[in-house]
Amino acid sequence: MKLGFIGAGNMSGAILDGVLKGGLLQAEQLWVSNRHQDKLERFARLGVHTTTDNCRVAREADLVILGIKPQMFGEVLPQIADEVKGKGVLSISPGYSLAWLREQLPGCHVMRAMPNTPLLVGKGCTALAQKSGDVPEDLFEEVKAVFSSAGEVFVVPEDLIDAVIAIAGSSPAYFFRMADAMVQAGQALGLEPEQALRMAALTMEGSARMLLESGKTAGELARQVCSPGGTTLAALTAFDDHHFEGMVNEAMERCVRRSQELGK
Numbered sequence: 001m002k003l004g005f006i007g008a009g010n011m012s013g014a015i016l017d018g019v020l021k022g023g024l025l026q027a028e029q030l031w032v033s034n035r036h037q038d039k040l041e042r043f044a045r046l047g048v049h050t051t052t053d054n055c056r057v058a059r060e061a062d063l064v065i066l067g068i069k070p071q072m073f074g075e076v077l078p079q080i081a082d083e084v085k086g087k088g089v090l091s092i093s094p095g096y097s098l099a100w101l102r103e104q105l106p107g108c109h110v111m112r113a114m115p116n117t118p119l120l121v122g123k124g125c126t127a128l129a130q131k132s133g134d135v136p137e138d139l140f141e142e143v144k145a146v147f148s149s150a151g152e153v154f155v156v157p158e159d160l161i162d163a164v165i166a167i168a169g170s171s172p173a174y175f176f177r178m179a180d181a182m183v184q185a186g187q188a189l190g191l192e193p194e195q196a197l198r199m200a201a202l203t204m205e206g207s208a209r210m211l212l213e214s215g216k217t218a219g220e221l222a223r224q225v226c227s228p229g230g231t232t233l234a235a236l237t238a239f240d241d242h243h244f245e246g247m248v249n250e251a252m253e254r255c256v257r258r259s260q261e262l263g264k
């Protein structure tokens with residue numbers, strides 16, 4: 001298979017690193033285009049084919065991943081529509097539905113996925129919308145393999161992709177904001193920022209492992225940390241006073257709403 005990326009940004013880089021490091025594909029099987037040459041340099045250093053011509057990628061690749069922002073779809077899809085006929089095209093953007101993408105790219109096999117940036121460290125979480133239309137089974141399996149090389153893949157009905165964005169696509173930013181707030185507070189309490197960051201990040205990593213491996217719920221694990229009349233319960237009273245769950249719920253609802261707006 002030859003895999004192409006249109007847009008040489010964060011997500012294309014994360015996915016491409018995953019397939020190279022995981023040994024799924026070799027550099028000569030990979031094509032990347034970007035409208036700005038400077039963005040291609042990091043990719044050229046890996047030995048992959050690079051070009052400023054999106055049509056070249058569409059022509060060379062069997063499967064094209066659209067690594068551009070949703071706002072660029074209107075410009076890029078008409079450019080590549082003829083070249084991608086009969087091939088696979090994967091959107092990783094919020095908003096645009098499979099039905100809409102099929103209208104823009106008639107005759108090609110359109111798929112949707114929602115990955116996240118932890119793909120960069122091989123710990124990604126990607127949801128792939130269930131196969132629809134005439135997408136061949138082997139092509140769908142190839143897409144699964146691409147994302148499996150840097151994390152775990154879930155197949156979900158397309159109408160759950162917005163929910164996935166809220167819980168996994170956008171949520172690395174929630175965790176980074178949480179870490180940043182903890183580091184700032186730790187600094188104010190006298191810790192060195194580098195030490196505070198390491199402690200917060202290791203604690204996030206360890207807590208995530210416990211959630212994945214202990215078989216216990218998040219509630220049970222939280223209770224394990226709390227001693228009666230102790231420090232953790234004192235800390236969590238601030239979460240209650242500031243309606244923590246309500247805030248998270250509101251954040252996720254806004255995320256879903258924005259995805260729906262982007263698709264209009």
Ligand SMILES: NC(=O)C1=CN([C@@H]2O[C@H](COP(=O)(O)OP(=O)(O)OC[C@H]3O[C@@H](n4cnc5c(N)ncnc54)[C@H](O)[C@@H]3O)[C@@H](O)[C@H]2O)C=CC1
Pocket residue numbers: 006007008009010011012033034035036039054066067068069070072075076092093094114115116117169170
């Ligand atoms: N960053 C994230 O955490 C996630 C992003 N996504 C989606 O992935 C897609 C890409 O996002 P990022 O990688 O974050 O964006 P990015 O801004 O890092 O990369 C986009 C790249 O496309 C290039 N570009 C712009 N117009 C172009 C054109 N006409 N032709 C060729 N290249 C062009 C830009 O120069 C840039 O290098 C978006 O649709 C985004 O919604 C999905 C999941 C997570």
Ligand SMILES: O=C(O)[C@@H]1CCC=N1
Pocket residue numbers: 094165169170
């Ligand atoms: O913020 C965004 O629109 C993209 C989609 C998921 C993560 N980043």
